[in-house]
Structures are given as C-alpha cells and as structure tokens.
Amino acid sequence: MEKQGLQPGGTAQEAIMPNNETIFAWVSDLAAFGRRGTNALDDRRSVDYLLGAFKDFGLTGIQVQESESFHWRASRSKLIVGATPIPHSPAVFSFNAHDGNGPFSTGRDGLSTPLADVGDGKEDDFAQVDVTGRIVLFNLRFLVPRSLLLAGGEFIHDPHDSVNATDLDTANPYLTNFEDVLQRAINAGAAGFVGVLADYFDSHDICPEYTEGITIPGLWVTKRAGARIRALTASGAAHATMHLEGARVPTTARTVIGYLPGRSTDTIMIQSHHDAAWDGGVEDASGTAEVLALARYYSRIPQEHRPKTLMFVLMDSHWTGYQAHEHFVETFVTRPATPHRIVANVTLEHIAKQAEIGPDGQLEIHDLPEYRAVFENVSAPLKTVIDDAITRHDLQRTIRLPSDKLVPLIGELPTDAGFVYDAGIPTISFISGPLYLYDKADTLDKVHKSDLAPVAQAFADIIDHLATTPSDRIPA
Structure with missing residues (x-):
C-alpha cells in the first residue's frame, strides 16, 4: 500500500508499507522459535533472523550489542497439600537464594511446612498470621484496570463507542502486589510461597517479568486450585510439601541495531524487544515485526530525503532484568560512543486481540483490538500529530496518555521504553496489556492481524513529523 513518505523541502516521496500478510509472516517466523533470547539458554535464533532482515533491507551500521544477563529454568517442581497433588507452575525468578547465578533446590525431601494463608x-x-518457617499462601492481584488508562487519557479514538463498562475492571498483569507481598513474607521469615492467580483466567502458565530479591521458592496455582487448597486446609489438611529445583546460569543478552542514515546525525530510535517467554505472538513478535515493517518502508526512501537518521533497535533481557536496555542507554544515550544523537524514541509493542475472563473462568478472545495506549511526553504540536495518525489509520480503542501523568502514579513507564524515557529521551510508546501477555496462551491467533499495517502506517506518519520537526521542539 502506498504512503507519502518524509517530506523534506515540500517534496513527497512515495514508499510502500508492507501489508498485513507480509508483517504477519514476520510475526509467524519469530513465534515459531518459541522461547527466545535470554529465555532460552544462549539463544541466537531471533538475533540471526533479524540480522538477515536488516541486511536484506540495506540498513547500515548493523551490529549486535552483547550484555551479561541470566537464564532461569526449573527442572523439577511438585506441590502436595495433605495428600492431594496440586497442578501448578514454578514461579520464575523465585528461589534466587544466592542473589545471583547457581543451582537451587528444596532438597530431596522438599520443603514441608504448614500453610499460612x-x-x-x-x-x-x-x-494476623505467623508465617515464620511456613509456606505462605496469598492472592496475586493485578493493580491497573483499564479504567485507570481511560481516566488518564487526553484523547481516545473509539468511533463505534465500543468501550464496554463491564470491561473496564479487567486489569493487565504487568503491575501486581507480588513484590510487596513477597517482601513482607521474606521479612517475616516465610520459607516459601504459593501464589493464587486470583485475577487470572484458568491457567497457571504465567511468566511475569523479573522481580529482584525473591530468595524463597514459589509456585503459581489457578484461582480454582487456590480454592481447592483452602478447602483442604479448612478440612484439616493444612500441611504442604513443595519441591522446586533448577538453576540460574549466566547467558548473553543480544540487542540488534541497524541504521538508515539521514542528512543529520540527529537520530530517531525505533524500538521493540525480540525475546519471548513462550511463543510470544503478541509479546513481542508483533512489536518486532512492526519495527521490521518500518525499517523496510524507510529503506526505500533515499538518504537525501531523510532529514534525520533512523536507528532500529530490538532488545533482549525484557524478562531477565533489562540488562540489555541499561547497557544500550549507557552506550548510546548517557555516554554516547557514536556521533548519533538520539532526539526521540518510538516504541511499538503488542498488537493484540481483546481478552476477558469468561463465566467459567476460561480465557475469552474477542475479534477486537485490546485497549491500548500511546504514552508520550512530546510537544503540543506532536500530540496533535499522534491524535491525527491514530484517527487517520483508524486505530480503534487507542488512548493517548501523557507519560508525565502516569509515571508519578505507578513509579515507572510500563513499556519497553522505560530506560530510554528515564534517560530523558522524548518517547512515544504504543502498547497494550492483554490478560494473556505473560502466558503460554500468547500464540499467533491472539495477534490482531488486521491492525498490523495500520499501526505501522500511523507510526510512519508520526516518524515523518519527528524527522521534520527541529530536534529542540520535540520535547514537551
């Protein structure tokens, strides 16, 4: 499909944006790798794939920045309450007993203690409960409902009035009570934990992002299994036995970087992350494919018609502590080792279908885009550009939300751009937070395929304006 490209001197350049099928083919290729990046030990599959794409598009300065990260994997787990085995999943990044790398194990006989609910x-x-030396049972709660995003938004595109009041209490799984509860449990001398996924659909296959300092072993169970455990406890079977063993080992995080030089070394950074805990169709094969679409699109525009340099960046270590992000910021923002000055960041994540919890607890998927936000901290004219691009390309159920309103409330920018934003780079970050984001259920069918090209087109509009806006007029 044709789109008018960068417009230096008033002369429009024609370029062709990849269509939905082409972008979805990239999503499919990446999802076929399954666990990738630091979630698979010393994994290069997505990196090599992306290097090949960048080379095919004619990007220059192609490189892989390597950072020290780690790989966590449980090799064995078991949970028995009374005499009843309970289905569960290991709580990733728990039992970080060495506060670093090494094996972990509850021993041959496991951890056997009373439960403390x-x-x-x-x-x-x-x-009200003595948890010393015990396995703590608690409810994992999701803290940011959709209604909070809607309340903070300055603009929403919802031409069909599709916002349903019954959906607004659904919360995404990014911000939870986990860190606070576990710190209380550890401080009180707990020996382990079982987290009940109280706000989740009927799955225990959750892989949240890394939480530092969880020194005790832990397991996840479904809401239904949690009710079963509590029923067993009420009937006198208050004793639990937990087994968890595996290892945390060092591995390399790899960030793929490529450039399309412009007439200026002032640079627009276009970002996502290529690693995934599961198949990661939505998180984040879809975001990575959007970056590929924009890289191929802009590669067809001659350098003399690109007012600023474009830098395409695909990160790793999204789950394992963001070491790649920190390393990137140190190298290219804080103490830049190149002549390129990053003056704006565009981040793309999660082209997702809406998810809800059905009446039977099962995951329900709707053929609608998941509610999504564009977090930004740019000037008033560029805010208007964002609104116009969202409307022109009909990105339904999309909210523009000033980052400076949200960050003080939750303490961080809840996107892959957080470290770049914290470093002072003006950031425009597109993201959604469907319920299945960290789950094994994040498969190709969850990608909102019909939105792939429109999202890329909308952000090409935004990038065009960033490229032709004087760099000192980009920030809010």
Missing part, C-alpha cells in the same frame, strides 16, 4: 497479603493480613 495471608489472603491478599496486606500488612494487616500478615499481622
């Missing part, structure tokens, strides 16, 4: 794990809950 602290409900939602608030301070008052802990005050």
